[in-house]
Amino acid sequence: MSDAIELVGLTKRFGDVVAVDDVSLSVEPGELLTLLGPSGCGKTTLLRLLSGFEQPTSGSIRVGGVDVTSQPPHRRDINQVFQSYALFPHLSVRDNIAFGLKMRRCGAPEIARRVAAVIELVSLEGLEGRLAHELSGGQRQRVALARAIVPEPRVLLLDEPLSALDAKLRREMQVELRRLQKKIGLTTILVTHDQEEALAMSDRVAVMTAGRIEQLGAGEAVYHQPRTRFVADFLGESNLIEVRVVSVSDGEISLESEGGWRIAAVLGGAGSVRLGIACTVSIRPEKFRIVREPPGGVNSISGRVEEKTFLGAMLRLVVDAGSGRRLTILVPESDQTAAFSVGDAILCACDRRDVVVLDL
Amino acid sequence: MLTPMVLWLVLFAVLPMAILFVYSFCSRDDLGRIVFTFSLENYSRVFDPRYLHIMVRSFGYASATTAICLIMGYPTAYFMARRSEKIRERLLVLVMIPFWTSFLIRTYAWIQILKGSGLLNTVLGSTHLIAAPVEWLYTPAAVMIGLVYSFVPFMILPIFSSAEKLSNDLIEAAHDLGAGPLRVFTTVIIPLTAPGIAAGVVLVFVPTMGMFAVSDILGGAQVPLIGNVIQNQFLQARNWPFGAALGIVFTLLFAVSYGLLQRRPRWDRAASA
Numbered sequence: 132m133s134d135a136i137e138l139v140g141l142t143k144r145f146g147d148v149v150a151v152d153d154v155s156l157s158v159e160p161g162e163l164l165t166l167l168g169p170s171g172c173g174k175t176t177l178l179r180l181l182s183g184f185e186q187p188t189s190g191s192i193r194v195g196g197v198d199v200t201s202q203p204p205h206r207r208d209i210n211q212v213f214q215s216y217a218l219f220p221h222l223s224v225r226d227n228i229a230f231g232l233k234m235r236r237c238g239a240p241e242i243a244r245r246v247a248a249v250i251e252l253v254s255l256e257g258l259e260g261r262l263a264h265e266l267s268g269g270q271r272q273r274v275a276l277a278r279a280i281v282p283e284p285r286v287l288l289l290d291e292p293l294s295a296l297d298a299k300l301r302r303e304m305q306v307e308l309r310r311l312q313k314k315i316g317l318t319t320i321l322v323t324h325d326q327e328e329a330l331a332m333s334d335r336v337a338v339m340t341a342g343r344i345e346q347l348g349a350g351e352a353v354y355h356q357p358r359t360r361f362v363a364d365f366l367g368e369s370n371l372i373e374v375r376v377v378s379v380s381d382g383e384i385s386l387e388s389e390g391g392w393r394i395a396a397v398l399g400g401a402g403s404v405r406l407g408i409a410c411t412v413s414i415r416p417e418k419f420r421i422v423r424e425p426p427g428g429v430n431s432i433s434g435r436v437e438e439k440t441f442l443g444a445m446l447r448l449v450v451d452a453g454s455g456r457r458l459t460i461l462v463p464e465s466d467q468t469a470a471f472s473v474g475d476a477i478l479c480a481c482d483r484r485d486v487v488v489l490d491l
Numbered sequence: 492m493l494t495p496m497v498l499w500l501v502l503f504a505v506l507p508m509a510i511l512f513v514y515s516f517c518s519r520d521d522l523g524r525i526v527f528t529f530s531l532e533n534y535s536r537v538f539d540p541r542y543l544h545i546m547v548r549s550f551g552y553a554s555a556t557t558a559i560c561l562i563m564g565y566p567t568a569y570f571m572a573r574r575s576e577k578i579r580e581r582l583l584v585l586v587m588i589p590f591w592t593s594f595l596i597r598t599y600a601w602i603q604i605l606k607g608s609g610l611l612n613t614v615l616g617s618t619h620l621i622a623a624p625v626e627w628l629y630t631p632a633a634v635m636i637g638l639v640y641s642f643v644p645f646m647i648l649p650i651f652s653s654a655e656k657l658s659n660d661l662i663e664a665a666h667d668l669g670a671g672p673l674r675v676f677t678t679v680i681i682p683l684t685a686p687g688i689a690a691g692v693v694l695v696f697v698p699t700m701g702m703f704a705v706s707d708i709l710g711g712a713q714v715p716l717i718g719n720v721i722q723n724q725f726l727q728a729r730n731w732p733f734g735a736a737l738g739i740v741f742t743l744l745f746a747v748s749y750g751l752l753q754r755r756p757r758w759d760r761a762a763s764a
Contacts, residue, residue, distance in 0.1 A: 182663075182667055183666075184663055184666075203666070203671075204663070204666040204667050205666045205667070205668075205669050205670055205671050206669075209667075210667055210668065211664075211667050213660050213663070213664055215658065215660045217658065217660035217661050217663070217664035218664075219661060219664070219665075219679060219683075220661075220683070220758040220759075221682045221683060221756060221758045221759075230665070230668050230670075230678075231668035231669055234665075234668055234669035234670045234674060235669050262757060262758050263758075264758065278668065279667075279668075282668065282669065
């Protein structure tokens with residue numbers, strides 16, 4: 132079976148640039164953890180520290196309790212699926228997959244048996260003799276995956292593994308990759324900038340920015356309860372509103388924005404809140420609904436439809452809420468199609484539970 | 492258009508070869524004029540022990556030159572190809588600079604370096620590596636130095652071009668899968684730069700076999716190579732038919748070795764298609 136990973140105070144500097152800044156992280160055996168962030172956030176460097184292609188400036192990496200920090204890449208039982216797939220162009224599918232086993236000096240019968248098994252696992256039967264350039268994008272992806280898992284590493288690293296595929300295939304491969312990963316029970320670290328991929332595939336997501344992990348948790352938790360402005364903005368779409376605390380009572384907090392809009396939110400956790408303090412709230416576009424009457428006990432705001440975009444199942448509306456503030460809201464297309472067109476006045480409501488107070 | 496190219500080829504390649512081919516079956520009169528008879532005598536002379544000996548020596552020199560060029564050129568080309576683009580371009584210019592000067596002039600320049608009171612002996616003498624000046628000039632060593640010097644860029648350039656195309660991801664992937672530095676080299680780097688090696692070997696070996704200027708200038712007349720023999724037949728001995736027969740035999744040998752070395756692997760043909 133696979134092993135736990137433990138990163139302790141991992142830092143990597145390139146000259147003056149701190150690419151990875153004091154990252155500590157534990158990954159459970161068999162878990163799929165995603166490092167999610169924009170380009171330049173340090174996720175790729177963190178992955179390269181794990182694979183051994185970069186040496187950390189300080190900190191350590193343990194796999195299954197053993198410190199591997201000073202081991203070169205070829206001695207670590209960590210295999211990677213490269214973004215470019217990096218299939219050896221001069222070797223057949225079979226020889227690509229067998230490469231790791233040959234390097235480990237397995238016997239020919241064992242290699243043949245294990246390669247055949249993994250080829251079946253990733254459904255590449257019949258393509259064993261092909262060269263990389265004779266395969267489709269999805270097939271190459273499977274070969275890269277098969278090549279990385281056949282030596283039975285302790286940890287699998289996936290570097291933007293699906294970014295070269297078209298949208299439909301990418302979604303199929305997300306499901307398939309996740310299914311395979313669960314089946315083998317392999318500890319896996321996925322690096323991606325695609326939030327949908329992160330949410331669809333991971334047990335936990337680590338949102339990274341500026342070399343640090345900004346928030347770590349299950350996808351749903353990070354999505355619904357972002358702790359910082361960056362997370363709320365990067366993971367999914369969000370309406371971010373600058374507010375000031377007006378009153379606190381009974382686990383409920385009352386806030387006011389500059390334009391005079393009053394927002395009520397449920398106060399999560401035991402944070403001490405001082406009156407008058409400035410903070411930001413995040414409201415997801417899909418948490419709004421369109422109402423006819425101002426409902427009691429929930430937040431509501433009136434405005435004018437400025438833009439209307441048809442997205443298929445959903446409609447995206449940009450609402451001008453006065454004093455230069457704009458809200459983006461998502462409503463089911465079936466809901467209100469005929470009722471609204473650009474320029475109409477509407478009333479939007481959202482539950483106080485759906486208002487997330489950030490940076491408090 | 493196809494026609495000008497065909498014309499060009501006929502005029503400058505096919506026709507001269509045809510003339511050479513016809514001459515190689517002729518004989519000559521006492522004044523060196525061509526007598527159009529049909530005889531295989533020239534070809535049987537090619538395999539005369541005297542010429543066979545020179546041929547074997549030429550083959551030896553060409554093989555040694557190719558091997559030394561490969562040993563010197565491969566690491567150089569690989570090192571160059573792994574630099575950043577800016578440095579890569581500058582290094583490439585350094586390799587090409589010698590081509591700005593005539594090959595003959597550069598070979599004559601080596602006389603200044605290799606002669607008894609030349610640069611090489613001065614340097615070696617001042618470092619006390621040698622007690623007395625060594626006579627380098629007009630020795631096989633001088634010929635080897637001249638040949639390697641002349642042809643090493645032709646080894647570097649094709650290897651550089653294939654090493655440049657070698658993606659770093661492939662090297663890392665091999666490391667990642669458990670290959671140490673040596674095995675990465677033998678299982679990934681060598682096979683993927685093999686087309687460059689093959690091209691370099693052809694580009695060095697073939698002209699070295701036919702080279703006569705270097706052995707003339709730096710070897711005196713001490714180490715005639717097959718190129719010198721052919722040149723002599725045409726210019727001094729005035730035995731054009733025999734020179735033509737030697738030329739034809741060598742052209743055929745080259746064609747065969749070129750054909751063998753240029754068979755590109757399936758992956759490489761597809762990659763550049």
